[in-house]
Amino acid sequence: MNVVVCVKQTPDSAAKIAVENGQVTWDAGLVLNPWDEYAVEEAIRLKEKHGGKATALCLGPESAKEALKTCVAMGCDEAILIADPVLDGSDALAxxxxxxxxxxxVGAVDVALFGKQAIDGDTGLVPIAVARRLGWAPLTYTVQIAEIDAGAKTIKALRTLEQGKQVVTAKLPAVVGTVKEINEPRYPSFMGxxxxxxxxxxxxxxxxxGADAARVGTAGSAVRWPSIYPLPAREGAVELLDGSPEEAAAKLADKLIAEKVI
Ligand SMILES: Cc1cc2nc3c(=O)[nH]c(=O)nc-3n(C[C@H](O)[C@H](O)[C@H](O)COP(=O)(O)OP(=O)(O)OC[C@H]3O[C@@H](n4cnc5c(N)ncnc54)[C@H](O)[C@@H]3O)c2cc1C
Incomplete structure (x- = not known):
C-alpha cells in the first residue's frame, strides 16, 4: 500500500492572530495543521496494516520542513516539501x-489522505480539487476506512454527514479526506x-x-485577497438582577419586553 498524506503548516491554534496593514501576524510558532494529525495517523495505520510506505507531502516555505518532521516523528517513512517562490500566493485550486x-x-499511490481543512486558509477545497485533477474518487468527511482490498484495488469507507453516516465504496486510487473522529493521533515516539x-x-x-507557470502562484490563481481585516471586538455587558428568583424573573421579563426581545 503506497499512501501519501498531504499536510499544511499553520499557525498554532493557540496563537493570537492580528491583522495590520493587510498583513496577518501571529504570536506563536507554526505547527502541523491540527486537522492533518488525523490524516497522518490514518496513513501510518494503513501502512502498518497493509505494509508499504507512507509519505508526507507539503507545499510551503522552507520552515514547513518542521511540520514534515512531525509527520516522520509520528511514523511516516518519507517526507517531501514542495517549495518554490513561484508558488507563493497560490490559491486553493493552484x-x-x-x-x-x-x-x-511520487507514483503508484493507492490512497492520498487529507485533513478536513487548514485552520488558516479554511476553504476545505484542496482535497476535492486534487481528486478532480487526478480523476480519483473523492471520499471526504471519512470517519472510518472500513476495508481496503489491495488485490481488487477497492476501498470501503464510512462518511459522516449531518443526517447520519454513509457507507461508500470506490476504486483505488482514491482521495480520502478525514475528520477527527477517525482516530486518536499518536504522540511522536522518542525513536521517531x-x-x-x-x-x-x-x-x-x-x-x-513540470508545473505550468501560468497555473501557479498569484498569476495562476482565480482568487485574490485584496484586503483582510479583523472582526470588530464584540461588545457585551453583564447585568446581575437581584431579588428573589421570582423578582429577578419579573425584572428579566420587563427588560426583555423593553428590548423588544419578547
Ligand atoms: C496569510 C495567508 C495569506 C493568503 N493569501 C492568499 C491570497 O492572497 N490569495 C489566495 O487565493 N489565497 C491566499 N491564501 C490561502 C492559501 O492560498 C490557502 O491557504 C491554500 O491555497 C490552501 O487552501 P486552504 O488553506 O483553504 O486548505 P484546505 O482546503 O482547507 O485544506 C484541506 C486539506 O488539504 C491539505 N492541504 C492544504 N494546503 C496544503 C498544502 N499547502 N500542502 C499540503 N497539503 C495541503 C491538508 O490536508 C488540509 O487539511 C492565504 C493564506 C494565508 C494563511
Whole structure:
C-alpha cells in the first residue's frame, strides 16, 4: 500500500492572530495543521496494516520542513516539501494543481489522505480539487476506512454527514479526506523524534513537477485577497438582577419586553 498524506503548516491554534496593514501576524510558532494529525495517523495505520510506505507531502516555505518532521516523528517513512517562490500566493485550486502533480510524481499511490481543512486558509477545497485533477474518487468527511482490498484495488469507507453516516465504496486510487473522529493521533515516539531529526527531506521545485507557470502562484490563481481585516471586538455587558428568583424573573421579563426581545 503506497499512501501519501498531504499536510499544511499553520499557525498554532493557540496563537493570537492580528491583522495590520493587510498583513496577518501571529504570536506563536507554526505547527502541523491540527486537522492533518488525523490524516497522518490514518496513513501510518494503513501502512502498518497493509505494509508499504507512507509519505508526507507539503507545499510551503522552507520552515514547513518542521511540520514534515512531525509527520516522520509520528511514523511516516518519507517526507517531501514542495517549495518554490513561484508558488507563493497560490490559491486553493493552484495548490491542488501542484499537489496533484506531486502525487503523480511520487507514483503508484493507492490512497492520498487529507485533513478536513487548514485552520488558516479554511476553504476545505484542496482535497476535492486534487481528486478532480487526478480523476480519483473523492471520499471526504471519512470517519472510518472500513476495508481496503489491495488485490481488487477497492476501498470501503464510512462518511459522516449531518443526517447520519454513509457507507461508500470506490476504486483505488482514491482521495480520502478525514475528520477527527477517525482516530486518536499518536504522540511522536522518542525513536521517531531522533529519526525525524536526521531525516533527509526532499525538496521539489515547480519545474521538477513540470508545473505550468501560468497555473501557479498569484498569476495562476482565480482568487485574490485584496484586503483582510479583523472582526470588530464584540461588545457585551453583564447585568446581575437581584431579588428573589421570582423578582429577578419579573425584572428579566420587563427588560426583555423593553428590548423588544419578547
Ligand atoms: C496569510 C495567508 C495569506 C493568503 N493569501 C492568499 C491570497 O492572497 N490569495 C489566495 O487565493 N489565497 C491566499 N491564501 C490561502 C492559501 O492560498 C490557502 O491557504 C491554500 O491555497 C490552501 O487552501 P486552504 O488553506 O483553504 O486548505 P484546505 O482546503 O482547507 O485544506 C484541506 C486539506 O488539504 C491539505 N492541504 C492544504 N494546503 C496544503 C498544502 N499547502 N500542502 C499540503 N497539503 C495541503 C491538508 O490536508 C488540509 O487539511 C492565504 C493564506 C494565508 C494563511
Amino acid at each position: 495548490t491542488a494543481y501542484v499537489l496533484a502533480l506531486a502525487i503523480q510524481k 523524534i531522533r529519526k525525524a531529526a536526521k531525516a533527509n527531506i526532499a525538496v521539489w521545485k515547480a519545474a521538477d513537477l
